[in-house]
Amino acid sequence: MTNSRFVLPTTALLLAAALTGCGQEGDGSTPAGGNPGTNSAKGGKPTVCLVMKSLGNEYFQTMQKGAEEHAAKRGDLTLHSSGIQNETDIDGQITAINRCITDRAAALVVAPADSRALVAPLGRAAKAGLKIVNIDVKLDDGALKSAGLDIPFVGPDNQEGARLSGAALAKALGTGGKVVILEGNPGAANAQQRKAGFVAAAAAGGLTVVDSKTAHWETDEAYTVVSNLLTTHPDLQGVLASNDSMALGAVKAISAAGKKGKVKIASFDNIEAIRPYVKDGNVVATVDQFAAQQAGDGIDQAMKALAGEKLQPWVKTDLKVVTASDLG
Incomplete structure (x- = not known):
């Protein structure tokens, strides 16, 4: 590791x-x-x-x-x-x-x-x-x-994995929670499958998906995307990140906006770098594949x-x- x-x-x-x-x-x-x-x-x-x-x-x-x-x-x-x-x-x-x-x-x-x-x-x-x-x-x-x-x-079954991760965020936020989806590369099948899994989890858990943007799996791009989304949607409560690299960018953007602990993240990959944020509750779940x-x-x-x-x-x-x- x-x-x-x-x-x-x-x-x-x-x-x-x-x-x-x-x-x-x-x-x-x-x-x-x-x-x-x-x-x-x-x-x-x-x-x-x-x-x-x-x-x-x-x-x-x-x-x-x-x-x-x-x-x-x-x-x-x-x-x-x-x-x-x-x-x-x-x-x-x-x-x-x-x-x-x-x-x-x-x-x-x-x-x-x-x-x-x-x-x-x-x-x-x-x-x-x-x-x-x-x-x-x-x-x-x-x-x-x-x-x-x-x-x-x-x-793996990427759609099912994302659904399970998204279900953890739905449980944490409750019905009506406002969330965004961070997508991977549009041309990658697993990006499409994970988005579908997140959408299914949001529907089943009563979450409201207010936007969905690609950050191409990248940390820096995710930071920019989430920073903009936090401005556009100041009442945002959650981020469904299609991989941990983007989740790390989301963590940074949320902290920079002074909303640490107020906006939760669900993610995918279980890399070592995400685990401190899982432990402290800012990331409610990730998925080890x-x-x-x-x-x-x-x-x-x-x-x-x-x-x-x-x-x-x-x-x-x-x-x-x-x-x-x-x-x-």
Whole structure:
């Protein structure tokens, strides 16, 4: 688990960019001689690429660490993991996927920044012979069908997780509570699913959703968005944040407006940086979707595919609502 800082230092961001360019092996070493494909990786082990979203987000730092530990424990593959510098860097993910193709990786595990825009480059990867597993953010079914791709998904029920988190906020505020929704990237399926879950929770709990805005999963953008919303809606009582990074921006904006304790937040991800705010009650709930487990399960599915096994369309991973009582 990473530490509680939610913004990486500049040097760490530069490292993240470097990883996008060259990859990082799960066992801590790099094969000599260039291409890390199935036959040229150490001992003939297959190379599995893990392409994630922003490594400036603690959630994906945790995912990367878990993936590396899982690959090392398995011992039968070479892992190359990479991420992008911000949540909207779709071109960075496309570059990483293209590098996996050029490097002749055997398999690719991807958490896409956009559910449609990544389908075409993944189609090129599939045509090049890579086995592909989709984790975390579901690729768009219509886009996959149009591209003739059948890519299995490993991940949670995002809509249900958001509904559970939103229900905790509804319980805390009571009927009639005025809330806003902080959405993730509009092109990401999990952003749409979490918004739907929050809307369902608000309807069931009698909350009034006065606005819904995207902050693209980012802390700084969420700070600006929530600051503006607090001005527009001075009687605001709650924020439904689609991830913890945005929740952290909301916490900062609420505090700056002098409304700490008066505006409650429900969130999603359970990163370490959010836990102090869960403990003190400013965040009534977050949802653990077990980032390390998702990556490990994705790697396992990729290895099954390489062994010729038929994969399930959806391997559903765990969710757990986390409240102050869970953190002691």
